[in-house]
Amino acid sequence: MTTKHTDKRATTGHGTYHHGDLRRAVLTAALDVIAAEGPGALSLRDLARRAGVSHAAPAHHFKDRTGLLTAVAAEGYELLAGALAGVPELRERGVRYVRFAVEHPAHFQVMFQPELLRADDPDLRAAKERASAELRAGVAGLDAVPDAREAGIAAWSLAHGFAALLLTRNVTDALGGRDPEEYFRSLTGLLFTQRG
Incomplete structure (x- = not known):
């Protein structure tokens, strides 16, 4: 008696596959491509091939490359x-921001490129x-800040800049093997004093 291997995808009459969650499969494949080669390397046709579906299938969910990147x-x-929610201290929000960038580098690359x-x-x-x-909630509780908007931009600039430098390996030598989150905490300590 032989057993058949069952695939989670079911074949259609045209030799292509029907995928259980095509949208998620294409997003996951896109994140892999972006992390490895950058957003410029994305092709809906290539992502369809990776997902094992017809070349037109991803367009049903995303329309085009811009829709996928969006x-x-x-x-x-x-x-x-979600990463920032419920963290009251501004410094720790910055740490969470850096952690988000490290854990989701492909998202981070795309999010801040409005032309895409x-x-x-x-x-x-x-x-x-x-x-x-x-992000704004992190500066809302600061007492000694004359302009909360400017303080927010300063805090965001520090966290975003450090995250970008970290992802592009421009601060690898400066870290000297230290944990990036701890290093970020010490950077904020150099620039800001906590008033309590």
Whole structure:
């Protein structure tokens, strides 16, 4: 008696496959490509091949490459908002921001390149607003800050700049093997004093 191997994908009459969660499969494949080669290397045709579906299938979910990158960015902003939520101290929000970038480098690469995205996409706009609200909440409780907006931009610039330098390996030597999160905490200590 022989047993058949069952694949999670079912064949259709045209030799292609029907995928159980094509949207997720294409997003995951896209994140792998972006992490390895950057967003410029993305091709819906290649992603369809990787997912084992017809070359036209990803367009049903994303329309085009810009739609796919917009979905990646929206997911990234949602993940960032979740990473920052519930962290009261500004310094620790910065640490969470850096951790997000390290854990989700492909999202991070795409999120801050507006020329790659469909700016009017409602999912992207909503996700960006949630992440922005979490970033603003970090400076809302600072007493001795004359302009909370400027303080927020300063804090974001420090966390974002450090994360970008870390991902591009421009601070590897400076870290000297230290944990990046601890290094970031010491950087903030050099520039800001906590008032309690």
